[in-house]
Amino acid sequence: MTALQQGDVLEVQTFPVTRADLVAYAAASGDPNPIHQDEEVARSVGLPGVIAHGMLTLALAGRAVAAWTDGAEVVELGAKFTSPVVVPADGSVEVLVAGTVKSVADGLATIALEVTCEGQKVLGMPKAVVRA
Template sequence: MTASPADVVVGTELPEFVVRVTRADLVRYAGASGDFNPIHWSDRVATSVGLPGVIAHGMFTMAVAARAVTAWTGDPAGLVEYQVRFGRPVVVPDDDEGAEVTVRGKVGAVLENGRVRVDLTVTSGGEKVLSLARATVQLR
């Protein structure tokens, strides 16, 4: 579905967006971002600093949530403003399943000139991993 200004009101829900994150995804993201911190690939290092295991890069998780919004708008260039707070890490086990990140969104405000604010709920393993996640998008 591509959102259009005429169809969007406060309370409009975005389709649920689910992404499975594996260790292979973290390796690819590390290569693209240059962030090779061992907490993103070594259980030994991650647990030695008090983490429950290897965690996804925060910016990777943030990007997954942004993808949910741009998939809904059908226009990646329509993302005008985006903010999140990192609440909990996405723990990625060393198996073929990885971790599931689920993004749910709802239009929280209809602004001027075809813009809307989308409030996001981003969870993994039943826990909220991003808080105060909001995107402002320009609908066309």
């Protein structure tokens, strides 16, 4: 693992998300909620369209952490789901994950994350703690 230092600003990671990704995630996670696959159902419950699973969005943040830390042990990963990631029927939408190392102490590094889609934060207070 690359040595993390307090104050390090980590390279932004970009993840495209497609409707096919949502279908695959639904199958893998056991979450077949139609708001993640059916435009009509999503709109009928007040959503702007089909949305990505919140846990898929958090998993993308986890992938960024893994990339930054060469797969170091993640001891904590969390966030609040604040805004949906709307996924178009055709093409993809990009989820961007940025990170800043807030502290390194007692063998642990705490990384403050910023997870956005189309310029809007989609996770509230996201952070990861990894074994340094």
